[in-house]
Amino acid sequence: MSHWLPRIGQSDADTFVGLIAKLGNNTTSFWAAIGYEGATALAAKLTAARAALLDQITAARMAELDAANIPADIDTLLARLTALRAGYLDNINQAGLLQLTAARAGYLDKLPNFQHEVEWSSTPTIQQVASAAAANLTAGPITPTFPTGATRVRAILVANIKVANMAANLHHISLKVQGQKAAGGYLDQIDLTAQTTLGMTNVNGASDGWCGSVDVTALVDTSAVQYDFRFVVDSDNAGAVDYTTSFVLVLVYRI
Helix, strand or coil, X not given: CCCCHHHHXXXXXXXXXXXXXXXXXXXXXXXXXXXXXXXXXXXXXXXXXXXXXXXXXXHXXXXXXXXXXXXXXXXXXXXXXXXXXXXXXXXXXXXXXXXXXXXXHHHHHCHHHCCEEEEEECCCEEEEXXXXXXXXXXXXXXXXXXXXXXXXXXXXXXXXXXXXXXCCCEEEEEEEEEEEECCCCCEEEEECCCCHHHCEEXXXXXXXXXXXXXXXCXXXXXXXXCEEEEEEEEECCCCCEEEEEEEEEEEEEEC
């Protein structure tokens, strides 16, 4: 037997005697003696399932770990994660940064409820009217573009009109504001003609003006569409009057 002992790494006489003793032990098999069988032996631990996992370590999969196959994004990430920046990450564990109480989290939940505003204006126009009948003044077009991701809350129109009486005539001028969407026909947005005193009264050779805010939420509901706004004026005197009008559209929204 001594001719195969070197193959197991032992050649001295004491080891040989010990091996012979193991082989002659009825309670310990040769395979248990060399660690091949038993609960902690390699044969017991290398189950079929584990062997199947080893079979999955193919050359192709090992090649995926080659430097040439590592995505460039990972290289970029490793380049950006400097020691200084890693230190910043370590500071995230500071006690002051961990004080996100339920009350403070509630404040964050309210952020989507904050309202914002954006405005668009028309070009001012001037027009002379010499009539004692109702007259439609030149319209002011506005095409709003809602911010990306905006949820419309309401739309407000600020309508402004200035009157310059061109002669020494007394005028009582009633008015209303109309609007239309995409040339779909004008609708009254506010009508002050029922009471003359709600318009401009006793315009007698001087100037007067009116400015008001009108809720046009029902009309202005679509982005990138042209809306036209105009005043309709009605004077009780046919003398010449110059009207200067302008409009500002205000969108209130949430993101």
